[in-house]
């Protein structure tokens with residue numbers, strides 16, 4: 001806690017003044033641009049790597065950047081993620097949802113272990129909320145990943161995005177740069193797009209192109225950030241060479 005308190009003391013004399021000015025500026029006319037889902041991992045600091053600021057984005061963080069499928073929303077039993085989607089996309093009319101996964105994700109490493117039935121047994125799930133969370137909400141990612149694994153990671157995968165008609169093809173790590181669990185993390189990231197689109201309250205916006213879903217992926221060890229390009233069918237590093245092409249694709253598909 002000392003680290004936190006010292007940080008707050010420093011903030012009081014450094015960023016506070018500018019932030020209060022920004023709070024005032026966005027108070028009457030907030031225009032957040034995206035709902036950003038990412039992992040709770042302490043190394044993920046999305047405002048820093050996107051250089052975003054007060055009023056720019058809504059954030060939702062959990063273990064493994066998961067968005068539960070709507071089939072789990074039963075009799076008003078819900079998790080925070082769909083509520084956040086409603087607050088962001090309906091109440092605040094935000095038009096972009098971003099799901100951001102990352103390398104060396106502890107939740108994804110654990111999910112990978114769930115291939116072992118004993119590990120994911122009901123008894124074990126009852127003892128561990130984290131295992132229960134992953135078994136319930138990330139099973140679809142694991143199943144998809146296992147299909148990919150059978151083909152030696154080389155076959156194209158099919159994912160659904162905004163609507164059942166808007167499917168896209170993905171090649172996962174075609175250059176074979178990343179570990180097995182990082183490949184799972186990328187599959188998981190793309191699987192969340194379908195889960196987001198499963199909510200009826202978003203349907204109309206998704207069908208009429210008023211709301212768009214994107215996937216990005218952060219490599220913890222190099223600091224490289226990748227955008228999933230539906231045109232190029234893979235995660236493409238965002239850099240000086242690819243920026244213009246990616247922006248063009250985004251404007252064409254999603255403006």
Ligand SMILES: [Zn+2]
Pocket residue numbers: 039040041063064065102104105106107108
């Ligand atoms: Zn993580």
